[in-house]
Amino acid sequence: PVAQPSRKDIKDKYAFWGSQPVMQFSDEAKDVEDGPIDAPKTVEEVRKEPYTLPSSFVWCECNINDPHEVQEVYTLLHNNYVEDDDAMFRFNYSPEFLQWALQPPGYQRDWHVGVRVKGSNKLVAFISGIPASIRANGKPVPAVEINFLCVLKKLRSKRLAPVLIKEITRRVNLRGIWQAAYTAGVVLPRPVCGCRYWHRSLNPKKLIEVRFSSLQPRMTMARTIKLYRLPASTTTPGLRPMEAHDTAAVTELLNGHLAQFKLTQHFSEDEVAHWFLPQPLVVDTYVVDSQLAQQQQQQQQSSEAQQLPAGAADAAAPSSSSSSSNGAGSSSSSSSSSIVSVVSFYTLPSSVLGHEEHNELRAAYMFYTVPGPTPLTQLMQDALTLAAGKGYDVFNALDLMDNASFLKELKFGIGDGALQYYLYNWRMANTPLQPKELGLILL
Ligand code: NHW
Numbered sequence: 001p002v003a004q005p006s007r008k009d010i011k012d013k014y015a016f017w018g019s020q021p022v023m024q025f026s027d028e029a030k031d032v033e034d035g036p037i038d039a040p041k042t043v044e045e046v047r048k049e050p051y052t053l054p055s056s057f058v059w060c061e062c063n064i065n066d067p068h069e070v071q072e073v074y075t076l077l078h079n080n081y082v083e084d085d086d087a088m089f090r091f092n093y094s095p096e097f098l099q100w101a102l103q104p105p106g107y108q109r110d111w112h113v114g115v116r117v118k119g120s121n122k123l124v125a126f127i128s129g130i131p132a133s134i135r136a137n138g139k140p141v142p143a144v145e146i147n148f149l150c151v152l153k154k155l156r157s158k159r160l161a162p163v164l165i166k167e168i169t170r171r172v173n174l175r176g177i178w179q180a181a182y183t184a185g186v187v188l189p190r191p192v193c194g195c196r197y198w199h200r201s202l203n204p205k206k207l208i209e210v211r212f213s214s215l216q217p218r219m220t221m222a223r224t225i226k227l228y229r230l231p232a233s234t235t236t237p238g239l240r241p242m243e244a245h246d247t248a249a250v251t252e253l254l255n256g257h258l259a260q261f262k263l264t265q266h267f268s269e270d271e272v273a274h275w276f277l278p279q280p281l282v283v284d285t286y287v288v289d290s291q292l293a294q295q296q297q298q299q300q301q302s303s304e305a306q307q308l309p310a311g312a313a314d315a316a317a318p319s320s321s322s323s324s325s326n327g328a329g330s331s332s333s334s335s336s337s338s339i340v341s342v343v344s345f346y347t348l349p350s351s352v353l354g355h356e357e358h359n360e361l362r363a364a365y366m367f368y369t370v371p372g373p374t375p376l377t378q379l380m381q382d383a384l385t386l387a388a389g390k391g392y393d394v395f396n397a398l399d400l401m402d403n404a405s406f407l408k409e410l411k412f413g414i415g416d417g418a419l420q421y422y423l424y425n426w427r428m429a430n431t432p433l434q435p436k437e438l439g440l441i442l443l
Contacts, residue, residue, distance in 0.1 A: 005420070018189065022190065022425070027427075032431075033427070033429060034136060034426075035426070036426060037425050041178070043174060046173040051167045053163060055118075056117060059167065060113075060116050061109050061114070062112040062113070062114045065103070073095075073123065074093070074094070080150050080152055080153050081093070084417065089361060090350060090353060091351075092349045093148075097346075098148075101130075104271055104275065108131075108171075108175065111129040111144065111168065113126065113127050114126050124151070124152040125164055126164075127164040128148045128168075131144055131177070136262070136426060137262055141179050143177065143179040143426075145182065146180050149165070151164075180424035181440065181442070182442070183421050185417055188420070191420040192421050193263065193400075193420070193435060193438045195398045195421065196414055196418055196419070197415040198414050199213070200394065200397070200410060201228045201394060202387060202393055202394055207393055207394060209358060234386060236378055237297060238291070238293025239382055241285065242277060242344075246287055249287075250272050250342055261438060262439075263428070265439075283367065286344070288339070288340050289340075290340050342369060342370040343382070344368055347392075348364075363394050364394070366398070376402055377406040395412075400440075404435070421438065
């Protein structure tokens with residue numbers, strides 16, 4: 001069954017969201033047609049002045065490229081951003097991650113909106129938007145993705161969030177964009193899809209120590225460690241980190257794969273280069289290069305052949321010499337069309353709150369993955385192996401796209417939180433979607 005908000009999760013009245021151009025719970029599901037909810041507006045009609053803040057605060061633009069300002073945003077989020085229900089863990093996006101997440105091609109500095117205290121200049125709230133080409137039921141929807149909405153703990157429940165949301169909406173509208181996509185753990189009017197997080201233990205001992213997970217009944221620590229042990233190396237031939245010259249091929253594979261989902265994103269080559277080229281402790285992308293796979297196979301065959309008695313070698317590897325001319329030596333010029341699969345994950349640690357020994361949970365999150373001819377379960381097993389080798393404690397994945405096909409087999413366990421997906425000013429027919437119909441991943 002799909003994680004949809006239950007009656008108890010739905011408030012009776014949403015003072016703010018009830019007034020916004022979003023699908024409402026009361027909307028009839030039938031007769032819905034895809035399209036904007038608000039009547040079309042022009043940029044000239046958009047309010048020119050920023051919304052009014054309480055008198056002790058001022059708006060600011062955060063320059064994420066500036067080491068001091070990115071540190072300010074980092075610190076606000078580090079101390080005040082999303083926690084689990086039991087307040088044991090809090091997301092700890094790194095400054096490098098924030099620079100990546102907030103500055104894709106076409107980013108706008110005035111969409112990195114902060115609120116500061118007059119006088120002290122302390123940053124006390126933040127919200128951000130980045131441009132994204134969304135596809136909903138096949139229709140291109142130019143949009144922004146809204147993320148990192150945060151209000152200092154001491155300033156909660158004072159209706160600052162609606163002001164931040166209205167202000168970013170105004171700034172986005174001023175650039176002629178009228179739609180947005182966003183996700184949240186909370187239920188608001190009205191999710192287009194409800195997903196669940198699944199977690200794969202990589203370092204079960206630490207996860208149990210920090211009480212992220214618990215020792216299962218009748219399991220010992222030793223047996224648990226053995227249960228989650230991964231192989232020392234990956235199994236897919238030709239798997240290697242993505243490089244800049246793979247960008248065109250990855251773009252084509254990715255957009256081709258994503259086109260099957262009802263709500264997804266379309267990527268330009270520049271966006272693929274930005275979102276996928278590996279950056280240590282930010283994003284990891286691996287491709288399966290069929291040409292490299294072939295070379296590896298040939299090398300293996302010839303090394304096996306060398307171990308055979310003389311004479312037998314020729315019989316064992318009859319074609320190796322003829323095809324190696326375009327093999328081993330030419331890896332640097334490998335043609336982009338030899339890329340057949342892509343797997344990626346991003347790095348988002350959580351602070352462990354109030355623990356004596358551990359202060360950080362190192363988590364990898366599954367990002368976009370295109371299996372191509374590689375079985376998805378095998379590709380993901382390799383991703384787990386790589387993540388374990390790099391020292392992550394846990395690998396997280398949502399149940400969207402085709403992920404349900406590998407989660408149980410690869411020993412992921414379902415988490416307790418849901419992640420709801422939303423669209424602003426866009427009505428979508430046949431929603432809520434099932435997670436397997438969803439092809440959109442926000443950070
Ligand atoms: S979700 C992460 C959100 N951040 C956190 O959870 C961090 C910790 N919490 C906080 O900082 C990823 C505060 O609790 C926040 C609310 C700031 C969340 N989304 O100021 P008040 C994102 O960043 C509604 C949307 O008194 P507060 C996505 C709530 O239902 N609305 O609350 C962000 C109520 O409205 P209602 C949320 O606790 C997407 C109102 O806020 C929300 O001090 C933003 C109460 O405000 C949430 N996560 O501050 C929307 N949480 O109708 C973008 C609560 O019920 C829309 N609320 O009365 C698109 C805009 C662009 C359009 C462009 C065309």
